[in-house]
Amino acid sequence: MGNTMKRSKYIASCLALVISIAGSSQPLALTNEAAKLCQQMKLDAALEMSNMALADKSEAADAYCWYVNGYVMKEIYKEREYGLRTSVFRDNAMKSFSYSMNLKNAEQHASMTRLAMKYLASTYYNDALQASQSNAVGAEQEAYRLFETFMKWMPMAEPGVSMMGYRKEFTKSIGQRYFSLWQLDTDKPEYRDKALEQYEKIVKLDSTEVDAYYNLSVIHYNQAVFMYRKINHETDMFDMMTIQEAAAKLIREKALPLMDKAYALAPEKGEVVHGKIILHRALDHEKDVEYFKQEIARLMREGKIKADSHK
Amino acid sequence: MFSKGVKYCFSQALLLMFLLHSERWQAQTIPDDNTVAIIRANYLYQFANNNDWPAEQKKGPFVVGIVGNSDVFDIMAAKYSSKPIGSQLLSVIMGNEVNTAQHVHVLFLDRSRKMDITRYVKEFKGKKTLIVTNWEGALAQGAHINFLSIDGSIRFEMNKAGMLESSITPGVKIVQWAIQ
Numbered sequence: 001m002g003n004t005m006k007r008s009k010y011i012a013s014c015l016a017l018v019i020s021i022a023g024s025s026q027p028l029a030l031t032n033e034a035a036k037l038c039q040q041m042k043l044d045a046a047l048e049m050s051n052m053a054l055a056d057k058s059e060a061a062d063a064y065c066w067y068v069n070g071y072v073m074k075e076i077y078k079e080r081e082y083g084l085r086t087s088v089f090r091d092n093a094m095k096s097f098s099y100s101m102n103l104k105n106a107e108q109h110a111s112m113t114r115l116a117m118k119y120l121a122s123t124y125y126n127d128a129l130q131a132s133q134s135n136a137v138g139a140e141q142e143a144y145r146l147f148e149t150f151m152k153w154m155p156m157a158e159p160g161v162s163m164m165g166y167r168k169e170f171t172k173s174i175g176q177r178y179f180s181l182w183q184l185d186t187d188k189p190e191y192r193d194k195a196l197e198q199y200e201k202i203v204k205l206d207s208t209e210v211d212a213y214y215n216l217s218v219i220h221y222n223q224a225v226f227m228y229r230k231i232n233h234e235t236d237m238f239d240m241m242t243i244q245e246a247a248a249k250l251i252r253e254k255a256l257p258l259m260d261k262a263y264a265l266a267p268e269k270g271e272v273v274h275g276k277i278i279l280h281r282a283l284d285h286e287k288d289v290e291y292f293k294q295e296i297a298r299l300m301r302e303g304k305i306k307a308d309s310h311k
Numbered sequence: 312m313f314s315k316g317v318k319y320c321f322s323q324a325l326l327l328m329f330l331l332h333s334e335r336w337q338a339q340t341i342p343d344d345n346t347v348a349i350i351r352a353n354y355l356y357q358f359a360n361n362n363d364w365p366a367e368q369k370k371g372p373f374v375v376g377i378v379g380n381s382d383v384f385d386i387m388a389a390k391y392s393s394k395p396i397g398s399q400l401l402s403v404i405m406g407n408e409v410n411t412a413q414h415v416h417v418l419f420l421d422r423s424r425k426m427d428i429t430r431y432v433k434e435f436k437g438k439k440t441l442i443v444t445n446w447e448g449a450l451a452q453g454a455h456i457n458f459l460s461i462d463g464s465i466r467f468e469m470n471k472a473g474m475l476e477s478s479i480t481p482g483v484k485i486v487q488w489a490i491q
Contacts, residue, residue, distance in 0.1 A: 179339055218339040228346045233394045237357045237484050241464075244350055248463035275341055282346045283463035286422075 030056060031065045038072045043079060046072045063103040067113050070096030074116055077123075085127045085142060094120055094153055101156065117157035124150035125166060132173040135181060143174065168202050168209065175199050179219065186226045195219055210266040214275060217258035221279060224250040251282050270296070270305035348382035350465045351419070351445070351458060355383070356391045358441060358456060359401060359417055361482035362474070368414060368439055372402035376409035378431070379421030415440050420454070422446040428453060439478045455479070459490060466490050 030053035037046035050069040053059040060066070073093035081087040097117045100106060106113070124146050131143035147170050155161060175198030182191035196219055202212035224247035231240050256279050262272045273295050280288035299305045355375055373396040377384040387403045394401050396416075409415060411434055418440050420431055425446050432453030435442065445458040455474045459466050469489040474481050 176339070215339045218341050222339075222342060225342045225344050225346060228344065228349045231349060231353050232390055233356060235353065237361065237488060240350070240353050240357070241466075241488065244464050247346070252463045271341075278341050278343070284347050284460035284465065285463075 028053070028059055028062060028064060031059050031062070031068050034072060035068050038068070038075055041075075041079075043072060043076050047076065061103065063100045063106040063109050063113075066096045066100035066103065067109045067116075070094070070100060070113070071116055074120060077120075082123075083127075085131060085146060090120055090123065091149075098153075098156060114157050117153055121150050121153040121157050124153065125170075128170060129173050132170065132177050135177070140174070140177070143170075164205060168205055168212075171198050171202050171205075172211070172215075175202070175215065179215070182219075183222075186222075192219060192223060208265055210262050210269060210272065213258050213262040213265070214272055217255045217262065217275060217279070220250055220255035220258065221275075221282070224248070224255065224282070248283065251279055255279055256283070268299055268304050270299065273299065345382040345386075347460075347465060348380065348386050351380075351383050352386040352390065354458070354465065354467065355387060355417055355419055355443065356394070356401070358443065358485065359396045361484045362441065363480040363482065364416060365439060365478050368416060369397060369399060371399065371414070373397075373399035374402050374404060374413060374415045375417045375419070376404050376415040377419050377421075378406060378409055378427070379424035380419070381405070383419060383421070411435065411438060414438065417441045417443060419443045425449070437477075441474065441477070441479050456485075456489075461490075 030049055034046045034050035034053055037043075037049055047069075050065075050072050053065050054069055070093045073089045073096065077084075077087050077089040077093060081089055094117065097113050097120075100109065100113050128143050128146035128150060131139050131146060134143075150166070151163060154163065154166070175195050178191045178195035178198065182188060182195060185191070196216060199212045199216045199219070202209050203216070206212075227243050227247040227250075231243060235243070259272065259275045259279055262269075263276055266272050273292055277289055277292045277296070280292065296305070300307060359373060359375060375387060375391075377387060384403060384405045391401050392403050404415070409418060415435070415438070418431065418435060420428060420442065422445050425444070428444065428449065429452065432442065441456065442454045443456045443458070444452075444454040447457075447459075449457040450468060450470045450473075453473070454470070455477065456467050456469045459468055467489055469481065469485065471481055471486065471489075
């Protein structure tokens with residue numbers, strides 16, 4: 001009852017304000033009032049005023065009217081729904097900004113609008129990365145949905161921007177998710193294969209991606225290690241030798257060539273040099289192990305890597 | 312046309328709050344398992360199980376001594392210690408504990424200690440100890456079984472006559488899988 005009264009009073013005062021603004025015949029009066037309310041952090045009132053402005057044909061034809069509407073919703077998102085991946089305010093803010101960009105006087109407000117869009121686009125990207133690291137059911141689909149939303153808006157927010165870096169980082173994140181899932185259950189090769197698929201996508205996008213080559217190598221090596229770990233007192237000698245042959249082949253023909261590619265691209269990267277030590281040790285290449293151990297020592301001596309940073 | 316003050320404040324606020332997130336790429340952890348040591352340890356267990364020692368050596372623990380390779384020792388101890396070898400239980404000893412004061416059924420001498428081969432061969436002569444090594448030319452120096460690395464796989468060669476001379480009868484599987 002009390003709330004209804006307050007709401008009635010509020011609407012009445014808004015109407016009075018609308019009438020007084022209309023009476024003053026100031027251009028974009030409703031929009032400017034919405035902007036002021038927003039500055040005062042009266043966000044509900046600002047949104048209501050902005051919606052009224054959009055209902056006014058003359059104001060709605062101006063790009064600034066839609067910009068303010070988007071801005072108010074962006075502020076509401078920031079204040080109340082930041083981190084909520086399904087935020088409707090964020091989606092609607094983007095739609096208003098986008099609409100604003102298509103109006104005839106869009107250029108007057110383009111830089112501000114793009115900046116606001118870039119901010120919101122970055123939140124979609126952050127959310128996509130976070131969702132990609134979650135093991136919850138449906139998280140991967142959500143991550144892709146958020147990333148595609150980011151990919152849709154970012155070029156509008158920053159025309160000409162290269163999206164490859166973002167796509168690589170997102171793909172790595174998805175790969176990392178599958179790698180973690182595989183580590184939790186090494187008997188599920190589908191996770192391993194999906195992780196491999198992601199890193200292979202990255203090297204197709206960029207053949208100089210050291211980390212992707214390194215991770216591809218580590219996945220193959222891990223697969224071999226999981227095979228070795230199963231060898232125990234119950235393993236028949238023939239079975240042990242069969243396992244060993246398969247695991248050594250995996251290291252020799254898959255893991256090592258990929259680590260070699262990573263090393264060719266980054267011969268002074270601690271993790272990669274350490275990776276070379278581990279792989280050569282697995283193949284009993286004593287001289288290579290010694291050589292790369294000395295390389296690690298040299299890199300540490302020259303201050304190029306820190307102690308333990310290579311592990 | 313409209314309040315410049317309002318517009319100015321909006322753009323300033325935007326500049327302050329904009330931040331594009333970028334996560335640092337993390338390399339996957341590479342497991343530190345010494346896979347060659349895993350294989351060598353299993354071979355030592357297979358040698359223990361698939362060769363035959365004289366009856367007087369089938370009492371007490373079945374002792375495997377490891378010299379110069381802590382990884383092989385750790386894996387032997389973790390995976391095979393106390394496992395039955397016939398009616399005996401496998402016991403793993405390391406480094407300085409390996410001497411002739413107790414019977415050692417299998418002695419693994421790593422290449423990091425190859426300069427000691429002559430001493431060990433001499434000390435364990437006639438003790439019915441199977442001497443296993445992992446470097447080229449070790450059989451000629453008195454080892455009975457020597458690990459070889461072939462395309463990254465660990466295989467082994469053996470001195471069958473030397474084993475028989477030490478009263479250890481090579482098992483069928485061992486003979487079958489040895490590199491001739």
